[in-house]
Amino acid sequence: MSEKRLKRKKIKKKLFTKNRLVILNEDTFEEIFSLRLTLMNVFVVATIGALLIIFVTTYIIAFTPLREFIPGYASTQLKKDATELALKSDSLSAALKKNEAYIQSIRKVLTGDLEYAKFNKDSIIAAASEPINEEELKPSKADLKLREEVEREDKYNLFEKARPKAGTVLFPPVKGMITERYNPQKKHYAVDVALPKNTPIKSILSGKVIFADWTSNTGNVVIIRHNNGFISVYKHAASLTVAQGDAVRTGEVIALAGSTGQESTGVHLHFELWKEGYSIDPTIFIEFE
Template sequence: MQSKAIFFIFVNQTESMSEKRLKRQKIKKKLFSKNRLVILNEDTFEEMFSLRLTLMNVFVVATIGAVLIIFVTTYIIAFTPLREYIPGYASTDLKKKAVELTLKSDSLEQAMKRNNQYVESIKKVLNGDLEYAKLNIDSIIVAEKIDPEAADLQPSENELELRKEVESKTKKN
């Protein structure tokens, strides 16, 4: 009895396999069967345009067209001012204002630091920690505005001698 049941299951599997194969063949036949698209003049029945198509060609052309439309739309939105009308994108005016406000806040922060240094130096003088002669507001401003190009970066004679000394020691080793 068990062999009959197994045989019956095997027969059902082969039938389903052949049914699947038949369905695939029908679908393949429908996809690749040739059809003709004809445009006629309704008054004279003159053939204006004729095109041989398969369903697969229509799917391929439709897919390529959809991808191109998506690509062009994305390109237009990303690289033109139209992106400002989409929620989530900041306008160029808003970006400019943000940059200006950032620069202003940075300069205000630097001014606050200078003022705090000046107040601290005045507190030290009032407490007697510093002499009045050492307090100079210009020195605080100058300390912030050191120009690296104006600084003297030429080595002194002592530095040149030290360099020669180090070079000679490294050559000996």
């Protein structure tokens, strides 16, 4: 025990023994600066200095822009730009998918390669063939009441309450004899109108030409998108008077009738009418004969 105490006393003595740090002039040996120190003081000062250095370094890394100059840390502006690019890429991806779906629909209109859906047979996009619950198809009380009111108005107020079923009047693209009518069961989503060669074909409404070119099966084709959701298609033309991207007015000549394309059987106009992805019988809106 005595030896341990002696060692402790020696260590304590070394730690607390005062030493003098003197700075002298080398030539004159004049004392310039002196400082009394102990090993304990040196240890405490060194520890505090190390802690201060660690604290300041941590603060700089965590809370100041200087951390951007430290290897391994990303720039704030770089993170912001990366986030913006990620958002833009998502938006572009969604827009690209919509454009691809739209182009696929237009391609099917051009080729006539349309799929029959189980319930929406006139749709460009096939409906999902899911089982239908008959209970859900039954009209509710509110529906029955509305139907009764409509029946009474149609029966007793023909001239006061009646409204036209079609709110849009379409200009006839041509006048002629219909050789084949609209028949979705036979995948004929159009009206064929026999015409003399080079008969002017006119736009049914104002709109923008989204396709005007030659196809092997249907010859010269014009597709016009109208502002109210209609898309009109004119096939087998002898020649075109409009180009893709042109804006056309109601009744403006867009092509001349002919018999072009492998599927053509004579000089006629193959006319299709679409509304929000669904084919429509053009004779509902247009009088061809």
